[in-house]
Amino acid sequence: MAVDVVIYHNPACGTSRNTLALIRNAGIEPHVVEYLKTPPSRALLVELIDRAGITPRDLLREKGTPYAELGLGDTSLTDAALLDAMMAHPVLINRPLVVSPLGVRLCRPSEAVLDLLSEPQRGAFAKEDGEQVVDAAGQRLA
Numbered sequence: 001m002a003v004d005v006v007i008y009h010n011p012a013c014g015t016s017r018n019t020l021a022l023i024r025n026a027g028i029e030p031h032v033v034e035y036l037k038t039p040p041s042r043a044l045l046v047e048l049i050d051r052a053g054i055t056p057r058d059l060l061r062e063k064g065t066p067y068a069e070l071g072l073g074d075t076s077l078t079d080a081a082l083l084d085a086m087m088a089h090p091v092l093i094n095r096p097l098v099v100s101p102l103g104v105r106l107c108r109p110s111e112a113v114l115d116l117l118s119e120p121q122r123g124a125f126a127k128e129d130g131e132q133v134v135d136a137a138g139q140r141l142a
Contacts, residue, residue, distance in 0.1 A: 003100070003117075003118060004031070004100070004101065005028050005099065006033060006099040007020055007023060007031070007033065007096050007098050008033050008035040008095055008096055009034055009035070009095065010034065010035065013095055015096065015108055015110050016095045016096040016110075017128065018110035018127045019096045019110040019113045022113050022114065022133070023098070023113060023117065025123065025125050025134065026119040026120065026121055027119055028117065030098075035090055036091060039087070039090040042083060042087050045083065046083065048104055051099075051103065051104040052103075052104040056083050056086070057079075059086070059093060059097075060092055061091070061092055065089065065091045065092050066092070067092060070085055094106055094108065096113075098113050098116055100117065102117070102118060110127060111133045114133075120138050121138035121139075121140070124138075
């Protein structure tokens, strides 16, 4: 049975690359959406946020974005205003966001994706920084 997994990915992001590699380590070839090139529609972004059980503020990325210049730290801003900012500047959307039959999640840290995969890991996995997250038997490490 094919497993349908979608990753909203930024290839320049180590966490996103690690998450994609963990999906592939389970033998799954996901649909990769490079969201900076092909941003989700506002309606889809709202749906993903809702399905992930988070708020638009939870999905905002600060580092390497115009977050501060746009004054997005202002807690009086509405969800609609935050969504407007993400639509105008997709780099504000934190990543990677993963969709699977088991749910939707912002996978930070990258090993959070393991909760969304129905297939086991096929072998050991270490993040790009060398941190081992899956052992040779495919078991998640604490």
